[in-house]
Amino acid sequence: MIAIHFGNVAVAKLLIANGATVCYSPPDTNLTALHRCVRLAVAGSAKDSLEIMNALFAHGANANQMDRANETALHKLMIDAWFARHDEESMKKLYPIARCLVENGAILPTTINKKYVNGNPLWHIINSGEYVDEWPENVGTDHNMVLVGGGWVKKRDIVPRNNSSHGLGSER
Numbered sequence: 001m002i003a004i005h006f007g008n009v010a011v012a013k014l015l016i017a018n019g020a021t022v023c024y025s026p027p028d029t030n031l032t033a034l035h036r037c038v039r040l041a042v043a044g045s046a047k048d049s050l051e052i053m054n055a056l057f058a059h060g061a062n063a064n065q066m067d068r069a070n071e072t073a074l075h076k077l078m079i080d081a082w083f084a085r086h087d088e089e090s091m092k093k094l095y096p097i098a099r100c101l102v103e104n105g106a107i108l109p110t111t112i113n114k115k116y117v118n119g120n121p122l123w124h125i126i127n128s129g130e131y132v133d134e135w136p137e138n139v140g141t142d143h144n145m146v147l148v149g150g151g152w153v154k155k156r157d158i159v160p161r162n163n164s165s166h167g168l169g170s171e172r
């Protein structure tokens with residue numbers, strides 16, 4: 001999808017509206033339009049990417065389609081998020097992309113190298129299943145923050161209430 005590669009929203013939407021195959025992937029890479037949207041979001045405009053993704057999903061794109069490396073668009077996104085894990089601006093930018101994928105049926109990849117999970121704030125917020133409208137302030141860009149009762153708190157501030165609880169407090 002050349003239009004997506006260059007981030008041409010109008011052209012991409014026109015193609016999709018006119019029946020471009022939203023699940024098409026070239027046989028050499030098996031990269032889908034959604035994979036390309038993730039690249040666009042990481043390297044260019046997340047807003048444009050989101051707009052195209054919504055159009056793709058409205059026309060039946062499959063959120064879990066894999067590429068040559070057996071990686072879904074969300075898998076790619078999580079790897080990119082890990083590399084950008086110390087950059088809060090990147091997290092804010094990629095969060096709506098991850099949410100869009102998940103809300104359209106993407107499942108967190110089980111085959112992802114654990115290296116890309118540890119310390120990946122995007123992974124943790126998606127995995128928590130507690131979605132907020134925007135990337136929360138002061139989440140921190142490490143994995144020392146956890147979502148408790150709708151708010152983000154530092155792990156070290158969680159005091160175990162009693163010893164029968166095997167919750168977050170035990171991770172201190």
Ligand SMILES: *[C@@H]1O[C@H](CO)[C@@H](O)[C@H](O)[C@H]1NC(C)=O
Nearest residue numbers: 026027028029030067068069
């Ligand atoms: C692309 O996907 C098709 C269908 O699943 C598969 O047959 C083909 O081997 C894949 N191509 C590559 C390069 O992995």
Ligand SMILES: *[C@@H]1O[C@H](CO)[C@@H](O)[C@H](O)[C@H]1NC(C)=O
Nearest residue numbers: 030066067068069070071111
């Ligand atoms: C992708 O998955 C298929 C089926 O499980 C497997 O045969 C193939 O080796 C995998 N390819 C890669 C690149 O991991």
Ligand SMILES: *[C@@H]1O[C@H](CO)[C@@H](O)[C@H](O)[C@H]1NC(C)=O
Nearest residue numbers: 159160161162163164165170
């Ligand atoms: C919890 O367990 C620890 C170690 O077994 C013990 O020292 C502590 O007094 C216990 N706390 C409570 C509130 O029961």
Ligand SMILES: *[C@@H]1O[C@H](CO)[C@@H](O)[C@H](O)[C@H]1NC(C)=O
Nearest residue numbers: 160161162163164165166167
């Ligand atoms: C200990 O914590 C658990 C889990 O939060 C709770 O269900 C239980 O009632 C608590 N027990 C006491 C004695 O406070």
